[in-house]
Amino acid sequence: MTTASLVDRSTAVAARATELSKIYGQGETRVVALDQVSVEFRQAEFTAIMGPSGSGKSTLMHCVAGLDTFTSGSVRIGETELASLKDRQLTRLRRDKIGFIFQAFNLLPTLTALENITLPMDIAGRKPDQRWLETVIDMVGLSGRLGHRPAQLSGGQQQRVAVARALASRPEIVFGDEPTGNLDSRSGAEVLGFLRNSVRELGQTVVMVTHDPVAAAYADRVVFLADGRIVDELYGPTADKVLDRMKRFDAKGRTS
Ligand SMILES: Nc1ncnc2c1ncn2[C@@H]1O[C@H](COP(=O)(O)OP(=O)(O)OP(=O)(O)O)[C@@H](O)[C@H]1O
Numbered sequence: 001m002t003t004a005s006l007v008d009r010s011t012a013v014a015a016r017a018t019e020l021s022k023i024y025g026q027g028e029t030r031v032v033a034l035d036q037v038s039v040e041f042r043q044a045e046f047t048a049i050m051g052p053s054g055s056g057k058s059t060l061m062h063c064v065a066g067l068d069t070f071t072s073g074s075v076r077i078g079e080t081e082l083a084s085l086k087d088r089q090l091t092r093l094r095r096d097k098i099g100f101i102f103q104a105f106n107l108l109p110t111l112t113a114l115e116n117i118t119l120p121m122d123i124a125g126r127k128p129d130q131r132w133l134e135t136v137i138d139m140v141g142l143s144g145r146l147g148h149r150p151a152q153l154s155g156g157q158q159q160r161v162a163v164a165r166a167l168a169s170r171p172e173i174v175f176g177d178e179p180t181g182n183l184d185s186r187s188g189a190e191v192l193g194f195l196r197n198s199v200r201e202l203g204q205t206v207v208m209v210t211h212d213p214v215a216a217a218y219a220d221r222v223v224f225l226a227d228g229r230i231v232d233e234l235y236g237p238t239a240d241k242v243l244d245r246m247k248r249f250d251a252k253g254r255t256s
C-alpha cells in the first residue's frame with residue numbers, strides 16, 4: 001500500500017467526493033466514466049490526478065468542481081454538499097469558492113492582464129482584497145506586465161495571468177486541467193512553481209490533472225485513475241516514481 005494512512009488526517013478537507021459515479025449514455029453506448037470514486041483533497045495540499053486517456057480525470061475534476069452533474073454519490077466543497085444547491089447557489093459557489101485554470105488560458109483579448117485577473121470578481125461585484133491581489137501578482141511575477149493585453153504576453157505569461165485569476169478571489173480550492181499542457185517546459189516549470197508556492201506560502205489547495213510525470217512531481221501527492229476508479233496514490237512523488245507507476249498501466253489503460 002501507499003503511505004496514505006500515515007499522513008495526518010486531522011487537516012481540514014477542502015473538497016471531498018464520496019462514492020461518486022458518473023455514467024454517460026445507455027445500453028450499448030453506456031460508459032461508466034467514474035465508478036464509485038471516494039477521494040479527499042485536504043487544505044493546503046497539492047494533488048495531481050493522473051491516469052490513461054479516458055480514465056475519468058477530467059470527469060472527476062468537473063464533477064468535484066461543480067461544472068458537471070453526477071449520477072450518484074456526493075461531493076462536498078468545504079462544508080457544502082453540492083447536490084443540495086439550487087442552480088444559482090451552485091453558480092455562486094463556483095464563483096466564490098473555486099478557481100479554475102484551463103489548458104487554453106481563456107483570457108479575454110481586449111482586457112489587460114490586471115483586468116483579466118480581476119474579471120471574475122468584477123462580474124460578481126466584489127472588491128478584490130488589495131493586499132492579497134498584490135501578493136498573488138508578485139508571486140507569479142507579473143507586476144511589470146499588468147497593463148499588457150494577452151497578445152502582448154508570452155504563453156507562459158498568459159498562463160500566469162490565468163493562475164493569478166484563479167487565485168485572486170482566494171478560493172477554497174483551485175482546479176487545473178493540464179494547466180501546463182500548452183507551455184514549453186521552462187514556462188511550464190514556472191507555472192508549476194507558482195502553483196506549488198501558492199500551496200506552501202499561501203495555504204491554497206490545488207488539484208491538477210496532468211499527463212506529465214515531471215509536472216506531477218511538483219505535487220504533494222498523486223492520485224492514479226484507471227477505468228473510472230482510483231487505483232493508487234503516491235505521496236512525495238518524484239518524476240521517476242510516477243513514471244514507474246504509469247508503466248504499470250497496460251495499453252488498454254487497465255492497471256496490472
Ligand atoms: N459527454 C460525454 N458523453 C459520453 N461519454 C463521455 C463524455 N465525456 C466523457 N466521456 C467518456 O468518459 C470517459 C472519461 O472521460 P474523461 O474526459 O474524464 O477522460 P480523461 O481521463 O480526462 O482523458 P484525457 O486524458 O484523454 O483527457 C471516457 O471514456 C470518455 O469517452
Ligand SMILES: [Mg+2]
Nearest residue numbers: 057058059209
Ligand atoms: Mg481529460
